[in-house]
Amino acid sequence: MSKQTQNLKGQRFREALEESGLTGAQLARILDLENDQNITNWKARGVPAYMVGDVALTLVVEREWLEGKDAPMRTASTERHPPRPENGSPLYVLELMSPWDSGTPLDADEVELRLYKEVEVLSGPGKTPRMEVQEVTGPKLRFSRATMHSCGVDPSNAVFAINQSSSNHPLILADATVGIDTGMTRIVDGEMYAIDHDGHFRINFLQRTTTGIKLKSFNSAEFADEEYEFEQIMAQRFVILGRIFWWSSIRSLTAPPLI
Template sequence: MNYLDRSELPTLADRLNYAMSLRNLVQEDLASLIGCSQTSIQKLASGKSKTSKFLPAIARVLQADVDWLELGTIPASNTASVSGSKVQPRDGTPFVLGELSPWDDSTPLDDDEVELPLYKEVEIASGHGRSAVQVVPGRKVRFSSYTLRMAGVDPTNAACATNTGNSNHPLILDKATLGVDKGMTKIIDGQIYAIDHDGLLRIKFLYRLPGGALRLRSYNREEYGDEDYPLDDVMEQRIQIIGRVFWWSTLNPTNAPPLL
């Protein structure tokens, strides 16, 4: 993203239209990608609206800094430090996400930190071995607010989860911590989502199919084939999207399976 300052793009509408042109997106396309009406985008693009609850999602889709989009503030750097793992945006500009806090629950939050709830499978009492995807009481993961802004994620919609199994190996390893944007449940084909599949927490690439059907795909497709679910099965098996996975961090212990 080539960020222009407020002398060149003085308003939110100017910056929005500029960012859309760089991505070759029209208002209808942007609205579809973030799950809002075209009217909402039109009001922002025309200057009738000066702000919107959709700005973090818009920034994510346009791969722009949300503070620049809303306020015209040019980022001091296109990088932000996260767990030492680099992410390559679609426009080729490298940046690094911020790191998880290693401190315990008694450590005060820094000014730019937020605590995110952690989701996991929890066995239901008297449920005969059944489980449900629930927030783990007392378990939270700390993130830099700047990290979330870089990813275009509203902190109030962010949560974490833990990957289990090797269906996405070696992209996402077993026990990896995942950042989930609960504000993004609209399916963008080929994106990674956390889903609640009848009480099981699953991390899958999702694709829409005709008739409301859904395809679940694993990165490790040699061992885990595609799963197609007609709409009736989606409803019967209670497949619900928790949110889009925007970040993951992986521990690679010595007893882990080889990556290659």
């Protein structure tokens, strides 16, 4: 690679990082890098090929642009900034919501997320039913590609599920819908993950320990921390489904008071 190309890639990385509002240390943590020295190197030489896809998704820029190619920094699917106001008009305007149902065609910026849930299955004739977390055919959730790009999520890796627990109340309410990035299963300490724990769907903050992992709940007053060693993780069918990148709750008029 020529020195000129390295300089261009480094310059574009610095520009994307500055616009993102992230510090180098924060980006290193999101990407699960051992330290932020990589970020310092990238500012000078550009992002290496094996990381450029993840970095482009996280910083919400086009991969080809970040690679120093003749391409726009962002396109319609990655554009994050609203247009500048003209003639003194307000920057943000409240608009009516657009209702839709299962028969409404997807917009160009939308994708359909698949539903994951606990399902009771039989292992064979005469066997005791057991639970598994698996994709369920039928229900879908419409979601914006731009929103996923801003979260660093590849739309092909996004699924959704329904939270049935109060372990993270009031951060995530029971029956809330959560978005899961199945492409992000490596543990970043302090991030929240969806977990298949012996067939049961769980949402917890994860933290690595010297002998395994620790599970933490936002509702720590009612749900104590749990620690599992590597042998227990293997024995209990413990699978990290992905990182929680979004959640939403619907509040009915008959719901009990929150406080």
